[in-house]
Amino acid sequence: MGSIETPARRYERTPFGKEMLKHFSIDPTYTELNNGEYSNSSPLPPSSMFGLGPVVLTDIGSFGSVPTVILNKAHELRKRCEGRPCAFIRYEYPAGLDKSREAVARLLNAPPETIVLVANGSTGSNTIMRNFAWNPDGKDEIIQVSIIFAPLGKMTGYVGELNPGKVRTRQVQLTYPLEDDEVVALFKAGIQASRDAGFRPRLGIFDTISSIPGIRLPFERLTALCREEGVLSFIDGAHAVGHLNVDLAALDPDFFVSCCHKWLFVPRGCAALYVPTRHQWMIRSTLPLSHGFIPTKDLDQRKVDGKLAQDLANGKNAFVHNFEFVAPMDNFGYLCIPESIRWREEVCGGEKAIQTYCVNLAREGGKKIANILGTRVLDNESQSMSAACMTNVLLPLTLGGDKSEGQHIVRARPGIQFTVVDWMMRKMAIEYETMMPVFFFQGAWWVRASAQVFLEVSDFEWAGRMLEDLCERVGHGEHLKA
Known part of the structure; x- marks a missing residue:
């Protein structure tokens, strides 16, 4: 073959x-x-x-520029797929995808079974927000920074429309310049204000590096704060991979998305979506929902050490299986990640x-x-x-x-x-x-x-x-x- x-x-x-x-x-x-x-x-x-x-x-x-040799790699893969489309998509593509997920996982210091690839950061963010399980009592609040990426800010508003009476958004106003201590204090105050108003601060959203203006946030400390306060953390790391060091094992966020096509020299569009095993039960659907979806009635819902106990025939967990094939699209850039990382090592040091x-x-x-x-x-x-x-x-x-x-x-x-x-x-x-x-x-x-x-x-x-x-x-x- x-x-x-x-x-x-x-x-x-x-x-x-x-x-x-x-x-x-x-x-x-x-x-x-x-x-x-x-x-x-x-x-x-x-x-x-x-x-x-x-x-x-x-x-x-x-978006970021891509080295010519990496572009050529994507073109070679596209040409190979055109020569043997069904065999490539069914057998060769999943094998290459696994290697790319593993490469990103090593870069981010995360288990490969917690990393899947999606088309872009917005797709990853939408996947999280549209699947998130809100409490039915209407007390859940999203705590987000004021410099949130605009489309993600719109998405949190849409979540309120999609779940009427279940969730609302509270914004933490950041007026710059600010020192890291001040950012953390303001976010903590936002969490407390939510509780004082009789709500439940459920999900905290903040950036690694924001888009406008382009500044680094103390995301490590904000993640730790959320954990201390019992708030789930969602890091918009669109500018993270290839831009700064991220150690997900040490950071331990609840959700994380990062674009590989911005700073990692990977062809557009490609983003890494990280969901630790403790939350993978929540991410039920891809966008769009496709072949990898498994109905709840077919899943073994028993929990073993916080993980879903089911094993699929291909040896992958339901989360990874779900994102392996999400309808036909030009996703050959997904398979270029290992080559991009090697190029960065050999050419750039x-x-x-x-x-x-x-x-x-x-x-x-x-x-x-x-x-x-x-x-x-x-x-x-x-x-x-x-x-x-x-x-x-x-x-x-x-x-x-x-x-x-x-x-x-x-x-x-x-x-x-x-x-x-x-x-x-x-x-x-x-x-x-x-x-x-x-x-x-x-x-x-x-x-x-x-x-x-x-x-x-x-x-x-x-x-x-x-x-x-x-x-x-x-x-x-x-x-x-x-």
Whole structure:
């Protein structure tokens, strides 16, 4: 029958920076400064003076780049499947999928039987939220941070619609900059406020690294807090794998999702969904429900050491079996995970080397942009917020008020926050051949830049000059003429 295995090739160790570009398919005229996903669908602030209801901008997604050899690996698998579709999908694909799950499990230090692969982070989050078992007494509350990824925030709202009278959401407002102690204290206060109001804080949701703004949260301490308080923890780790160290055995969250296509150099879309065996009884359905579903009446519900006691003919537990085949889709990227991890080790020197370079570059690059613009980077005194491969820089734009040194005035009018965002990002893409998220946060405009192995400080200096030009043009009202 053959095998999807190919002889292992040795990769060339390459210095970080411009030389690394030879391994990627990025257009020579394009500067890739946005590795993470961007979602800007927040409502206008209550103090907006405009007298309008919530104005929502459509989500914008952008994702990591993939080494050319890894893309070719996916193409080879796709071609092999086209040559023998039924045999590949039925026999070869599951074998390759198991190896990918095991590779992710080693990277995250988790048992392979707790890891499955799904199309993206939103699919993983939706799978958890739509399967979660709420108590029927109507006292359950979701405790979530205010900078939650916008689509996940919408999902928690939808859960309330889907389970009327059973669950509601309580938001923990995080106004930055904050030290880690303050974030933990605020989340703990949110849990206590839920109890004081007569509710049951049931599920706590927070990020490893948030999307907008792109900052590291003290997710380890928040997970421990949830455990101490008897609250189940759901970590949105969309930016975790390939970005920072995550030890799930030590962390022991109740649910965890992370995208492999953002920072791990895996073709889109691919995400890891972690559910420890103690909760796998709850995750009853994939999205969509498919062949792997086993009706409750057919499951042996006896518990042995917190695990479902049934054994399937293929030797896998019901959780893994359920996600093995979820309708036909282009999921060849799933099978590229082991090759991507090996590429990172041989070409880049491994996870620690990548993380060290990118975090340092993000910090230095952010300072360069801020110096050019005459503004500042979003960070705290301990720099725990900036221990990530992304940086957030304040733009020299002022909403209303008097002109101050180095600032450009943006006259208040309905929806102006998003008008500026849309205009600046369109100009970046069309005129400058790049893209960085611009977003309105805490009453001001910010930009987020991502560091990656193929970037250097000079790229951030170039970005600073570009932003200086765009902000000056906004100050002249050009954004109103488009």
